[in-house]
Amino acid sequence: MELIETKCWRDYELLDTGKSQKLERFGPYVLVRPEPKAIWDKHLSDEEWEGKSQAVFRRTYNSSRNDKEESGEWYKKKDMPDQWVIEFPMDHFYLKMRLGLTPFRHVGIFPEQATNWEYIYETISMMKIDKPKVLNLFAYTGAASIVALAAGAEVVHVEALKQLITWTNENMTLNQLSGIRWMLEDVVKFVKREIRRGHKYHGIIMDPPAYGRGAEGEKWILEEGINDLLKDARQLMFSQNRFFVLNLYAKGISPLITENLFDDIFGEVKGKECGELFIQDHYGRRLPYGSLLRFREIG
Numbered sequence: 001m002e003l004i005e006t007k008c009w010r011d012y013e014l015l016d017t018g019k020s021q022k023l024e025r026f027g028p029y030v031l032v033r034p035e036p037k038a039i040w041d042k043h044l045s046d047e048e049w050e051g052k053s054q055a056v057f058r059r060t061y062n063s064s065r066n067d068k069e070e071s072g073e074w075y076k077k078k079d080m081p082d083q084w085v086i087e088f089p090m091d092h093f094y095l096k097m098r099l100g101l102t103p104f105r106h107v108g109i110f111p112e113q114a115t116n117w118e119y120i121y122e123t124i125s126m127m128k129i130d131k132p133k134v135l136n137l138f139a140y141t142g143a144a145s146i147v148a149l150a151a152g153a154e155v156v157h158v159e160a161l162k163q164l165i166t167w168t169n170e171n172m173t174l175n176q177l178s179g180i181r182w183m184l185e186d187v188v189k190f191v192k193r194e195i196r197r198g199h200k201y202h203g204i205i206m207d208p209p210a211y212g213r214g215a216e217g218e219k220w221i222l223e224e225g226i227n228d229l230l231k232d233a234r235q236l237m238f239s240q241n242r243f244f245v246l247n248l249y250a251k252g253i254s255p256l257i258t259e260n261l262f263d264d265i266f267g268e269v270k271g272k273e274c275g276e277l278f279i280q281d282h283y284g285r286r287l288p289y290g291s292l293l294r295f296r297e298i299g
Contacts (some may be wrong), residue, residue, distance in 0.1 A: 001255050001256065001259075001274065001275050001276070002255075002273060002274065002275030002276075003275055003276055003286070004115060004273065004275045004276065004277050004278070004292050005115070005276060005277075005278055005279070005280065005286075006111065006112045006113070006114045006115040006277065006278070006279050006287065006289075007114075007115075007279075007280075008111075008279065008280075009088060009089065009114065009155065010082055010087075011027045011086040011087055011088065012024070012025065012026055012111045012114075012255055013025065013085065013282070014088045014111075014279045014280070014281045014282070014287060015044075015052070015281060015282055016042055016043050016049070016283065017038040017040070017042070017287050018038050018040050018041045018042030018043065018283045018284050018285075019034060019038070019041065019042050020034060020035060020036055020038055020039065020168055021033065021034060021035055021038060021042070021049075022034075022038055022281075022287065023042075023044070023052065023053065026084075026086055026099055026107060026109075026111075026112075027084055027085070027086040027099075028084075029054045029055065029056070029080060029081075029084065030052045030053045030054055031053060031054070031055050031056070031058065031107065032049060032055070032056040032061055033057045033105050033286065034057060034072075034105060035127040037287065037288055038164060038285075038287060041192070041283065043088075043281075043282075043285075044281040052265060053077075054072050054076065054077045054079060054080040055075065055076045055077065055080045055101060055158075056073055056074070056075045057073070057074050057075075057105045058071065058072050058073055058075060059071075059102075059105070060072045060282055061128060063116075070159070071103050071104055072103065072104075072105060072268060073103070074093050075100045075192060076101070080101075082100055083098060083100045084098075084100075084258065085097065085098050085099070085174065086099060086109070087159045088114055088117065088143075090118060090121055090147070091121070091122075092148075093121065093150045093151075095143060095146060095147060095150075095175065096171070096174045096175050097141065097143060097171055097174075098141075098167070098170055098171055098174060100167075108141045108167060109141065109143060110140070110143075110192055110207070110289075111279065112265075112278075112279055112289035113143065113144065113247065113291075115277070116144065116205075116245050116247070116253050116292070116294070117143055117144060117147045117176065118261050119146050119294060119296075120134075120144055120148055120151070120158060120203070120205065120243075120245065120246065121147050121148075121151045123203070123266070123296045123298070124148055124151035124152055124153050124243075125151050125152070126296075126298050127202065127241055127298055128241075129202065129241055131152060131153060131154040131201050132153045132154070132202035132203060132241070133153070133154050133156070133200070133201045133204070134148045134150070134153040134154065134155050134156070134201060134202065134203040134204075134205065134207075135156050135158070135201045135204045135205070135236065136148070136155060136156070136158065136205045137158050137187045137190075137191070137204070137205065137206040137208070137233075138158070138159070138187055138206055138207055138208045138209065138212070139157045139158055139159045139164075139205075140159065140164060140207070141162065141164055141167045141168050141171055142157060142167070142168030142172065143171070144207075144245075145157040145168060145172075145180050146168075146171055146172055146175055146180075148181060148203065148205075149172070149177050149180055150175065150177060153202075153203065154179075155179070155180045155181065155184070156180075156181045156183060156197070156201075157180050157181065157182055157183065157222060158183040158186070158187050158190050159182075159183070159184065160185065160186055160187065160212065160213065160214045160218075161184075161215075162184055162215075162217045165184050168180070168182075169288075170245050170294065179181055181244045181249040184215055185214070185215050186215050186216065186218045186219070187206075187208075187214070187220075187229070188214070188215030188218070188228075188229060188232075189214070189218070190245075190275065191232045191233065191236065192284050194236055195232060195236060199236065200236060200237065200238050200282040201236050201237060201238065201242075202237075202238055202241055202242050202243070203232050203242065203243045203244070203245075203247050204236065204237060204243075204244050204245075205244075205245045206229075206233070206245070206246055206247075207246075207247040207249075208220070208226065208229070208248070209222065209226075210222045210249070210251070211248040222248065222250050222253070223250070223252070223253070226248070226261065227265075229276055230246075230261065230262065230265045230266075234265055234266055239282065240294070240297060240299065241294070241297070241298055241299070242297055243294070243295065243298075244266075244293075244294060244295055244297035245292075245293075245294045245297075246258070246262070246291075246292070246293045246294065247277065247289075247290055247291070247292050248290050248291045249289055249290030249291075250290065253290065253291055254291060255275050255276050255291040255292075255293075257291070258274060258291035258293050259274045259293060262274070262293050269295045269297060270295065270296075270297045271295045271296045271297060272293070272294075272295040273290070273292070273293070273294050273295065274292070274293040274294060275291070275292075276288050276291065276292070277289040277291070277292040279288055
């Protein structure tokens with residue numbers, strides 16, 4: 001088991017954590033968002049958090065919903081826009097992402113995934129293949145898809161929500177790129193259909209939610225679906241010149257569980273890393289962001 005760190009960068013900082021919240025800077029704007037794993041005390045005072053932040057997300061729960069979706073409302077200061085753009089620097093490429101305040105506390109980027117963006121870009125750049133085929137499942141606003149495209153891959157992007165496909169398209173255009181193949185579809189159904197078609201991929205990326213809904217209301221519960229999904233994903237992979245990135249952020253899913261699950265399905269692979277993904281705040285607390293397992297076999 002490893003500790004795998006995503007380091008902060010010019011346009012992102014984890015400033016402080018505690019009392020089930022996190023204080024983050026995205027570009028010029030500082031936000032306060034819920035963080036259930038930050039059960040320790042804040043380093044800074046509540047007044048200091050208030051003075052530094054431009055927007056605070058406050059949670060509400062709708063008891064009429066059965067999907068455990070967390071929602072709430074943003075409380076903004078006058079200088080806080082609804083949308084803005086940040087950059088993540090990479091070798092030969094600056095990833096640009098349009099951010100925005102959503103009703104579910106997300107802002108259009110998962111900053112802990114930056115270590116995977118670097119890994120994906122580096123891996124594809126190492127492949128001596130013309131346009132390696134990459135499949136991004138539960139693809140959100142497309143940071144990994146855009147990075148893979150910029151590195152020279154042929155990318156299939158699967159996401160169940162139309163507004164997220166639209167958002168990714170905006171991000172792709174922002175990066176002056178084109179060519180991602182969009183699939184507005186339930187991930188499980190898409191993967192099974194790709195197996196029937198006999199399609200194969202050199203790279204598969206997945207960061208599945210704990211709970212979710214498919215394009216036609218299909219219910220996804222990670223603990224119930226991840227085993228079968230990984231079995232299906234294995235059938236879609238080439239046997240060589242391949243890579244795989246899996247992030248599981250859910251209560252009760254530890255790196256040990258993730259590795260047991262993976263090893264049982266994939267067996268022994270070269271270049272495997274497995275551990276706890278984290279970002280360190282300014283005061284040395286390491287905030288965990290779930291289990292990360294990835295490997296690459298290039299030759």
